[in-house]
Each structure stands twice: as C-alpha cells, then as structure tokens.
Amino acid sequence: EAQVTQNPRYLITVTGKKLTVTCSQNMNHEYMSWYRQDPGLGLRQIYYSMNVEVTDKGDVPEGYKVSRKEKRNFPLILESPSPNQTSLYFCASSSRGTGANVLTFGAGSRLTVL
C-alpha cells in the first residue's frame, strides 16, 4: 500500500532532550515536507525537500533540523525541544512528475514537550 509512515505517533518528552521523528514513504516521491498543526494556526510548513540532499526552510523552521540522505526518508530532528514545540506534526510527500501539488500525508505525530 502506498503510504507515508511517521514514527513515533505519540511522544511525551522533556525540555532539551533531543528527539527525532522519522518519516518514510514508499512511493518513490521526490518531494517531501514537514508541517506542524496548532489550534487556530492551521498547518504550517517547517521544512521541505525537493530531492535527495536538497532541503529548504518553510515558514517555521526555527528549532528544527532535517536531512534527506535517502529518497524515501526525511527525518525531523528537534535538537533541544522546548514547550512551544508541543504540536501535531505531519510529514507529506508528492511526485514532481504529476505536474500538480498532490500531497500524501502521514497519520501524524503528536509531540508533547514538558
């Protein structure tokens, strides 16, 4: 089944403890992206990647890092999490070959930073 898989789905951590949220897609998509969703603020893009080794900042990149060493994986790294990074995170991917912005989203990762 074509899908975007995120792990963990739920995580409670403490301020300053580094964590990584993994994202993997099995559709050979070139484009991958991370969003966060907060009440009243909608979905906001954190980082995106047009292809392997090509990443760029979205609207809210502060406090996050990403890497794209392989086409299928796009992990989101929080080096020193803070409570304002408590949020619902979504990874998404799409194929550049379709000529349209059709994104496939993961199920989401709910992160709580205490």
Add this chain to the structure above:
Amino acid sequence: DAKTTQPTSMDCAEGRAANLPCNHSTISGNEYVYWYRQIHSQGPQYIIHGLKNNETNEMASLIITEDRKSSTLILPHATLRDTAVYYCIVSAYSGSARQLTFGSGTQLTVLP
C-alpha cells in the same frame, strides 16, 4: 498563491449532496484549485483538483466557474464519515517552489 475564502462551517444531512463553496477571486491563469480534507487530527487527504474544467472522481466533483473566481466541491451522497475540515487551496505548480498553503477550511458536519 491566490487567497481563498471559505465558510467557517456547514451542516449537511446524511445522504444528501454536500456543496462546499470557495471564493478565489484573485486566481491567476496558471493556478490550480485543490481540495483536501482532514478528519479529526488525521493527516489531510487529497480529494480533487482542477484548472479550468469541471472534474469528477470517485470521491467528489469539482465545479469551477467560467471566470475561475469561485468553485464548489460536491460530495454527492454525504455520509457521517465525510464529517471533516475541508480545505480549498489555490496554487501554481512549480517544481522548485514550496507547495500548498493550508488555510482554516470549512468544518463540514454531516448530520444523521
């Protein structure tokens, strides 16, 4: 990308057609209209998109006015599982640019 305007919320009776409007009066010639939905904190789900012509797939129909300044997403026979936030997004495709910007959407509630 052009801005869109959607009603905050709508209700629809189960089994009836749900018609969700979207205004995008500043849309430009190369911008598509996309519809996504999000069911209660799940990942958003792609529904349909179009440029000029009306489109239909297994989930919905998209009606775009001739001047392209507004569109309507039609769910022909709404079910309780269609209760979700529906996002109308206008965006040009670019292989090197950031993609879709999600606004507040319309909360559709399908009533039994």
